[in-house]
Amino acid sequence: MKLRHGLLFTAALGAVLFAAGCAGSKDELVIGEYGSLTGGDATFGLSTKLGVEVAMAELLTSKQGKIGGLPVRVVVEDDQGQAAEAATAVQKLINQDNVIAVIGEVASSRSLAAAPICQSNAVPMISPSSTNPKVTQVGDFIFRMCFLDDFQGRSVAQFATQNLGLKRIAILKDVKSDYSVGLTEYFSAALKEMGGTVVVEQAYTAGDQDFSAQLTAIKAKNPEAIYIPGYYTEAGLIGRKARELGINVPLLGSDGWESAQLLEIGGDALNGAYYTNHWALDMPEPKLQAFLKTVREKTSGTDPDAIAGLAYDAANVLFGCLEKLAADDPATFKALASSKAGTPERKTATTKLRDLIAQTKDYAGVTGTITLDANRNASKPLVVLEIKGGKKVFNTSINP
Amino acid sequence: MSEFLQQLVNGITWGSVYALIALGYTMVYGILRLINFAHGDVYMLGAFIGLYASRWFRAGENPNPFKALLVLLTSMVLSALIGMIIERLAYKPVRKSPRLSALITAIGVSLLLENGGVLLFGASPRFFPQIVAQENIPLGLGVTISNQQLIVIAVSFALMVALRWLVLHTKVGKAMQAVSHNHMAAALMGISVDRIITFTFMVGSALAAAAGVLVALQTPKIEPYMGILPGLKAFVAAVLGGIGNIPGAVVGGLIMGIAEVMVTGYLSPTYRDAIAFVLLIVILLVRPAGIFGKAVAEKV
16 A cells, blocks of 8 residues: 555656656746845845846837747846855756846845856856946856946046045945945045045944944044945945934945935935936936836836846846847757757857857947947946935936 | 044943843843843844834824834833743743753744744845934034934933832832742742743843834844844843843943944954954953852852
């Protein structure tokens, strides 16, 4: 009796596995996406997801969600805002979900954790918004849709010294973030060149609750401004604490501040702060305004942040390259969809796809015109936003 | 000089929060010889109850002191009830078991509260509304204190004084002292030991909840895992002062807060979490019973 049950079970299991195997071999284009859907900077992951969803929805209305006759499917993985989880998520996307390309991350530390895995598996990875230069240096399968931190750090220094006339600047950085540490370096070097000085450099770690000690040490040095390259949660908390300690100088930030939650956390304390970003919602660009309209309809009135815009551009660049591959080289395109992860056919196909992404030129995105250079980076102008009366307002734009 | 004094003010603010949490550890240890590892998570629950209470009372819109007090009291009362439930359901059944079982139960309750918190509130941080409009009060010598910091310090010390009065001058407090000396003898004197133990848990949880709301007032980011580190550090503070000793917990908490802020301000923020454990090692080497603790010979 027992034996018969065992046999039955084995047979059933076999049938299930066989069915699963069949389902997996159906031709489709699976695109992986990983990001922080939860955790301390969850709006990064959620905005990326939103941007890709909007791109997918448009593909669905214009082409029934198909490229070259094959359906496109996006698999999203949550890395909980942790670098180790990002690596695991990408492993899973490549080995289990059999993805042909990966979109992500926002935070440079997490992109850096995942990029080597994509590189060694020859799966193209497009980071929509990681700005640290090291990200694309990992290898020739890693791309980005945004500007770099050497440019961003220099722009803040230029804005502070030339536009605001401030020379004595304090820095409060996140010691464990590649992004924050990198920006601090570029900013300090550029500031010195422009005749300013870094009066004091203090540090924190993401997840810290209390910043009073660091800010008190900064206050004692009487800076004219404080540069806080970091992410929005800490930026908001630091802004509030600074005002509480009676520090009223302008706060300067980076594109990691870009989140709808920034003002929710920081409140009035952030009025008079400036930060560098990829777009300003009040810019008249028609593509940007069209995207805004779509998102507002989808989310009942909520404005997207630039992270969503960059993800939308990343997805569309990828879709465009897949279209091109289907039109120019149908055999490789078919192999791309039908081959399994790790096989030589897959590798040849993804390398073709990689070459097409690398050729991206003058793509008109919602975050500006994207042309990828030899190092797989986009070179785009940057926008300085001013926080005024609880709103983010365009102040100036700086060209590379 | 003014920088040092300002750091001292910051340290005392943070330290008074540790002191409030440490009191709960020390009281429960004094009575049950149990280290209640779930205590830091009650602090987290206190902050979340405060968040929902301030939404319920709309305390974030045109903040006034009355509404803020209401939020604080709601959180303290509900957390006291949670403390009671935890004691009744988790600790009472293992009270007669070896001490290790109780300790492991405490760790289990802690995990349950943390992951239950993730399930209930979500893993992403939430932000506490500003229930007290922020104002700065200059203290002279270039030192400023915000009214929020002042509230944290004042409420903490008021609660500590109230606790001292409760323990020393009320009937239930005297019963608590009796139970802490000897359960059996206290029971023979007609004290309901079960009720005193439950009461102790309720008071400790209410104090932790108050700490949760006070921290959220200052640093508005709250999340289900926020109790782990402050809980551990408050435990160290309780050991530092002499576990089981109420004034010791207060002094230990203050030392801990000041040490953390000074290390962050003058050395490096990366040592912030390390200093707590350095203090623990030093005290265990130099004076294992803690600053105020009396060394008791272990009966073999």
